Amino acid sequence: MTMHSSGALHVKSKLMRESLVDKHVISGTDGHVFSILPDVNVIQIGGRSIMDRGRSALMPLLEEIVANQPQHRMIIGVGAGIRSRHIFSIGLDLGLPTGALATLSAKDAAQNAYMVSCLLAQYGFVYLEAPFVVQLLPAMLAAARGAVFNGIPPYALWEHPPAVGKLPPHGSDAGSYLVGEVYGARSVIFVKDVDGLYADDPVANGKAEFIPDIRAQELIDRNLATLPVETSVLDLLLKAKLMKQIRIVNGLKPGNLTLALAGESVGSVIRQ
Numbered sequence: 433m434t435m436h437s438s439g440a441l442h443v444k445s446k447l448m449r450e451s452l453v454d455k456h457v458i459s460g461t462d463g464h465v466f467s468i469l470p471d472v473n474v475i476q477i478g479g480r481s482i483m484d485r486g487r488s489a490l491m492p493l494l495e496e497i498v499a500n501q502p503q504h505r506m507i508i509g510v511g512a513g514i515r516s517r518h519i520f521s522i523g524l525d526l527g528l529p530t531g532a533l534a535t536l537s538a539k540d541a542a543q544n545a546y547m548v549s550c551l552l553a554q555y556g557f558v559y560l561e562a563p564f565v566v567q568l569l570p571a572m573l574a575a576a577r578g579a580v581f582n583g584i585p586p587y588a589l590w591e592h593p594p595a596v597g598k599l600p601p602h603g604s605d606a607g608s609y610l611v612g613e614v615y616g617a618r619s620v621i622f623v624k625d626v627d628g629l630y631a632d633d634p635v636a637n638g639k640a641e642f643i644p645d646i647r648a649q650e651l652i653d654r655n656l657a658t659l660p661v662e663t664s665v666l667d668l669l670l671k672a673k674l675m676k677q678i679r680i681v682n683g684l685k686p687g688n689l690t691l692a693l694a695g696e697s698v699g700s701v702i703r704q
Contacts, residue, residue: 501578503693625683652666
C-alpha cells in the first residue's frame with residue numbers, strides 16, 4: 433500500500449490495471465488451490481434412480497450412510513426425480529426458457545433433500561439451503577454429524593443455455609460435484625441404480641461392455657448414447673483443480689457405498 437501526494441491510498445496488486453478477460457492475465461492466475469474440507473465425502477443420491485424407488489431403495493442406503501458415520505464425514509446431495517420430468521414436459525409445452533425450467537427443477541430436488549434430512553435428523557444430519565452451504569457448512573459440520581443439501585446448483589434464471597435442446601445442463605450431479613470441487617472434498621461418490629459405466633444401456637443390452645476406469649476426455653470422445661451422470665460433470669472434471677476423479681456405484685446393492693468410502697475398487701471411476 434502506498435500513499436499518493438494527494439493523500440489517497442493505493443493498494444498494490446498485479447491485477448490492478450489489468451483486464452480480467454485478458455488471456456495472459458487469466459493464465460497468470462493459475463496456481464495452488466487450498467482444500468477447505470479435505471476429509472469430507474460428498475455423496476450424491478440420485479432422484480430418479482434411488483429416491484423415486486421409495487423405501488425399499490432409500491432406507492437401506494441411509495442405514496449404510498449412518499453406519500459409516502464414525503469413520504467418514506459426509507454431506508449428502510440429493511437429486512430431482514420423476515416430478516421434474518413432469519414439470520419439464522409441461523414447461524417445454526408452454527415454451528418456458530431453460531432458466532425457468534432450472535428454477536422449477538430445483539423445487540423437486542429440494543423436496544427430496546428435505547425428506548432425506550428428516551430421515552437422518554435423529555443421527556445428527558442437518559438440512560442446508562444453497563446460501564447456507566456457502567456460509568455455514570464448515571460450522572454445521574463442526575456441530576453436526578453431517579449435512580444434506582439440494583443438489584441442483586442455484587443458477588436458476590442464470591442457468592447456462594445448453595448446446596442442444598432446452599433442458600438445464602446442470603442438474604444435481606453437477607451441483608454435487610461442484611460442492612466437492614470447491615471445498616476440495618476427499619471424494620465425490622454418485623449413488624445410482626447401475627453398477628457403473630457401460631458402453632450401452634445395460635438394461636436394454638445385457639452384454640454391454642462395463643467400463644471400470646476411464647478418463648473424462650476419452651469418455652466424451654466415445655460419445656456414448658447414455659450415461660449415468662450428466663455430461664456437464666465431464667466438462668467440469670476436465671477443468672478441475674481439486675476434485676480430479678469421481679466414482680459411480682450401485683446404491684441398490686448393500687455395501688457398495690462402504691467400499692467406495694474405503695477407497696476400494698467398486699463401480700466405475702472417471703478421472704481427469
